[in-house]
Amino acid sequence: MNFERKGDWLLLKIPTQWENKNIEEIFASYLCASRKQIHLFKMEKKVQLNNQNVPWTTTVHKGDSLKIKLFHSQPNTITPTYMDLSILYEDDFLLIVNKPDSMDTHPNDQVDTTSLLNGVAFYLLANGEERQLKHIHRLDRDTTGCILFAKHELVANMLDHMLRERDIKRTYIAVVHGLLSKKKGSIDKPIGKDRHHSNRRRIAENGQHAVTHYQLLKKYPNKNLSLLSCTLDTGRTHQIRVHLSSIKHPLAGDTLYGGTPIFTRQALHAVNIQFKHPFTEETLSIYAPPMDQPEIFPHEDWNHLLRG
Template sequence: MIDNKIKIPIPKEWNDISVQDLFKLKWQAPKKLVHNLRMEKSVLLNGEVTLWTESLKTGDQLEISISEKDKKTIQPTYFSIDILYEDDHLLVVNKPATMITHPNVDEKNTLLNAVIYYLNGSYASHIHRLDKNTTGTVLFAKHPLSHAILDRMLEERKIKRTYWALTDGLLHKKVGIINAPIGRDRHHSTRRRVSNTGQSAVTDYRVLSTFPKEQLTLIECTLRTGRTHQIRVHFQHIGHPLAGDKLYDGSSLFNRQALHARKITFIHPFSLKKLEIQAPFIDEPAIFDRFFKRND
């Protein structure tokens, strides 16, 4: 059994609230996790076991020991990875193309395998996923408490993910919303499609630049929902599939869909600082660089 010890300095925003209310109201931590921490006396305040009704003061330090009893065994695998941000609670990685985010069954050549290798076998769990051939920011939790909090933040849309894409053709509407439900394509096992019986899906976009010579549009997108292949399906639906996206009728200009998770923005759940983490382009050969430079 592994114990994950985390230390959290108390910011001024939590002054005078109790330990109990910090877990219950601020973090909305899972009841089972909180129960185990209380029973095992795993929460220290300034180095001492504390009552859960104790009021916190700015500058106090909580120390929490979290047992990883139910940790799944995932094979650490070495790959060179691009760490964009890391602290004791989370990390953000720039995912390359051709790599899937997490293993299915016994796969071991995934981004999660590489992150666990980087962390010397310690806890890591992805908070969201990217398609195999999409590059950019992926957020990982480094202990079960941050995992639970970040999962909830994602569900409540408190984690903003910004994507860049190159679409086929020239979009003349500079700002738009695509609101079209997405479901499975019953004729193709991996494709999705716009369907009246599908799950609600909303994509906001704005045009950054158009390139008449190449017949391409550089767009920035944010998602109000997180459906599988959402951006790819939505832009195919409006007649502008992503360049290189063979699955969704895109052109063959590139060897993958031209989609990059450019930026992730959220309030850190423990420090309460705003994080805005941007992923550089890492394609070899480059897809976005020449269009980005012209846009810049």
């Protein structure tokens, strides 16, 4: 996508595939804007074609300039809280953060100010950005690694669409009990709530469809542990934890699903996130180094190990 930022405005050059579409069609089909967002853009006159306010039914042509007021200050309801964050990637549209353990991705209620979302809100404010910040996915409180945030609602809608279409690939690393006999495999088992334990999930015939793919990276015979990489076709609560437990290889440290407490948390880390940037169209592949002290995962060149 051919674009540039000028102050509060995003300038898009109309590409060939948008030829003869009207502005509303572009926002709905290509920019994934909701009806509410389109209504607000219209009412607040935040969109221009060739520097003019025109009806949204106006047809565009290749080379036209579509201006969107996207980068102005936008108050939100997130309470900013200072945190020492590990920012893995950032641009005008989004950022990726390496989440530590013992932290929720987003607030659990209106008075919660200790989540990663609160910390990112502070980080942006400290850099002069007041944004309608949104997390695109989440991690369990004691799972670490890559979390993707959108800085604007429009960008959030585009990323949400990509996530639903499985165009955002997330790779996890896990340390499990036992020595796996297979080098790779897939677990296709539905997951539902555990009626006897409100915080647990279980394999359930009437549960939600769930598929996890895993690959053996290393074995540690002296400790009876294995290092795996995992990718998901679905994103169910506790999916990797439940699936690996179901094949008798629970995560080390995951006492909720049969692991023993050899670590202070479950040994699960979102090591990589990969997707095509919705505006630059560059393929981003961002790695998050594990930050545990004491260490849970070995020092590795994760790019090399996962590709190998």
